[in-house]
Amino acid sequence: xxxxxxxxxxxxxxxxxxxxxxxxxxxxxxxxxxxxxxxxxxxxxxxxxxxxxxxxxxxxxxxxxxxxxxxxxxxxxxxxxxxxxxxxxxxxxxxxxxxxxxxxxxxxxxxxx
Amino acid sequence: xxxxxxxxxxxxxxxxxxxxxxxxxxxxxxxxxxxxxxxxxxxxxxxxxxxxxxxxxxxxxxxxxxxxxxxxxxxxxxxxxxxxxxxxxxxxxxxxxxxxxxxxxxxxxxxxxxxxxxx
Numbered sequence: 001x002x003x004x005x006x007x008x009x010x011x012x013x014x015x016x017x018x019x020x021x022x023x024x025x026x027x028x029x030x031x032x033x034x035x036x037x038x039x040x041x042x043x044x045x046x047x048x049x050x051x052x053x054x055x056x057x058x059x060x061x062x063x064x065x066x067x068x069x070x071x072x073x074x075x076x077x078x079x080x081x082x083x084x085x086x087x088x089x090x091x092x093x094x095x096x097x098x099x100x101x102x103x104x105x106x107x108x109x110x111x112x113x
Numbered sequence: 114x115x116x117x118x119x120x121x122x123x124x125x126x127x128x129x130x131x132x133x134x135x136x137x138x139x140x141x142x143x144x145x146x147x148x149x150x151x152x153x154x155x156x157x158x159x160x161x162x163x164x165x166x167x168x169x170x171x172x173x174x175x176x177x178x179x180x181x182x183x184x185x186x187x188x189x190x191x192x193x194x195x196x197x198x199x200x201x202x203x204x205x206x207x208x209x210x211x212x213x214x215x216x217x218x219x220x221x222x223x224x225x226x227x228x229x230x231x232x
Contacts, residue, residue, distance in 0.1 A: 101163055
């Protein structure tokens with residue numbers, strides 16, 4: 001079935017550690033996104049990529065990094081510079097123009113040990 | 114900057130009641146798109162509807178209906194005869210051409226409304 005796969009579902013990070021969240025899609029979508037969700041805050045855009053080898057910062061990119069080497073993959077690294085990384089992270093993709101509906105994965109919940 | 118306000122943080126109803134979720138948006142652009150998404154307890158967001166700024170026609174899909182009014186910058190969502198399976202967080206979202214740098218890729222979400230439907 002076509003969709004977006006995020007892994008792992010739960011992730012724990014030690015202080016000072018970088019961690020990478022995986023996002024893979026088989027929908028043949030050009031655009032991919034990473035969002036952060038905190039309780040009562042809705043979703044906030046971290047990074048997005050309209051095409052392979054290109055990506056743009058969203059509203060809260062500090063402390064995060066991404067790469068887009070393949071159309072189907074858009075991994076997110078939470079660096080040690082992100083001082084408050086505990087949150088629910090959602091990956092999404094969309095086809096064609098940016099106003100197309102976004103399709104979401106099941107999310108990764110990141111916690112600090 | 115574009116903004117979406119969902120003033121209702123939580124709503125609780127009894128099954129079969131009708132419920133309306135409010136969404137008010139702000140944008141300086143004349144071309145924009147509005148969305149509603151549902152987030153069940155599993156966490157994945159599910160797309161419900163998209164409406165562009167040039168189409169003020171209301172839409173009905175089964176028990177769901179949407180009322181788009183540009184005059185009041187609102188895009189409200191009504192569930193008729195609610196069911197327990199409707200329990201979820203519902204998000205309204207907006208993207209506008211100019212405020213997204215011409216690409217419409219930057220989607221701004223409201224903070225969501227938690228709907229609980231009790232049996």
